[in-house]
Amino acid sequence: MTRHIPSPLVVLGFGYTGRVVHSIGASQGKAVHVTSRSPLNNLSGIPSEQCLRFDLEQPSTWLNIPAGADLIWCFPAAPLEPVLAFARSLDTTVRRIVILGSTSAYDTSRESTEYPPLWIDESAPIDRTKPRVQGEEYLRQHHGAIVLRVAGIYGPGRNPLDWIRQGRVSPSRKYVNLIHVEDLAAICLAAIEKGTPGEAYNVSDGAPHTWDEICATAQQRWGVTATAAKEDHFTGKRISNAKLRAELSYTFKHPDLYEALALIESGTG
Template sequence: MTQHIPSPLVVLGSGYTGRIVHSIGASQGKAVHVTSRSPLNNLADIPSEYRLRFDLEQPSTWPNIPAGADFIWCFPATPLEQVQAFARTLDTTARRIVVLGSTSAYEVTDQSNEYPPPWIDESAPIDLTKPRVQGEEFLRTNCGATVLRVAGIYGPGRNPLDWIRQGRVSPSRKYVNLIHVEDLAAICLAAIEKGKPGEAYNISDGAPHTWDEICATAQQRWSVTATASKEDRFTGKRISNAKLRTELGYVLKHPDLYEALALIESLDRV
């Protein structure tokens, strides 16, 4: 009887999300390789057999990716010419590719006056003038990549309450869509196994909040005071995650922003 040997799995660009993909993969018994442009500096804590040097801008590093590997692409897929040149070196029919995009792909037109803003699913128009969207769409349509259009990433060390404390955000009627990094990383692994090649999926917790509401809750629950509110003419977006739930069958570990923030506060303040 022949035994199925899984393809190697490589995380291209192992920053905030990629490192969590590695640790969740390891906890599931998967061998997940991670790359950096400077692995000795940035991946010193990862066992050497899982560290690879890879730089999209340096073709001499491309052969470091093991032949036939599946990969999760965790940095902006740009510039297009370089993405295309790298893709030509791959046997794309034999491997699974998951690419992290951004929900900013949907910022195509001037904001409408509709409020609250309409829900956006994967059929909404995307902005092909954006270099990263061009790279993602090339990989999706030519290489069968599964593109994840990701909302704002938060988690330990990327705490929205700190964004309020630091005045990086302030109360406004604008909607924001978020996803906890642990959910995003687990979804990347689920997308490698169950994502349809050539499909796009919105990745968000499905519960858009206004900054007015988040700042008011931050004040009430954590005594975090925001800077003065801003007149924001932008309405933001409301990102639907229905396809993620129904087609990928993913169940969120952190569906409630405020419960997740309570946990992050307790971790970040240790």
């Protein structure tokens, strides 16, 4: 259901994604508040009335969150104890919470040996022993939070071609799922408006690639040479974004990894 009365919006954590949420929100005419544990150091350039000090581990700072504000939570929801206490301190009936989780929630010990790996939707088993998954699930089940299970985030300054250049990744048959930070940030805002409280959504561009394929394309198009292939028996995952597309009607700005990489390499995207 789309809401018509705008609530204040607070981005908890002004990091790589939070910055882009703030700038897209501002371009849509929204006054987006942003938080930091150290506002003087990390929020320079943001109008002071939009800056809030917030630290999950310091309850006195929770009072800085405006009453009734919608929240986009951009750091891991852990450890569990302060997550529970902070959520209980909020008037969660009147606000929406979108929290950024990770597709690593699906990394259970029972990884399939099928290849290519099966598509994973939101009904797949998750690893509830992980502290951040416990925090996300608590917020989803008890406070109606919308959990975004996010694939690998890339964009300017987080360039997969640099990961290859630096030897942080190498050719393998393992599948990787990615999402451009501009799409992720816009999806956070769409989830606040149109997401169903208490639901989880996978956030990925919907086009998993193997590192073999990405490294070969990097060599062919940009002359980027990877370090020697490593034997990797992991198959990786293929993350389905069907629910996101159906329920949030979101149109991706960067559906094609290689077009996005060309923009990043040219310094224009």
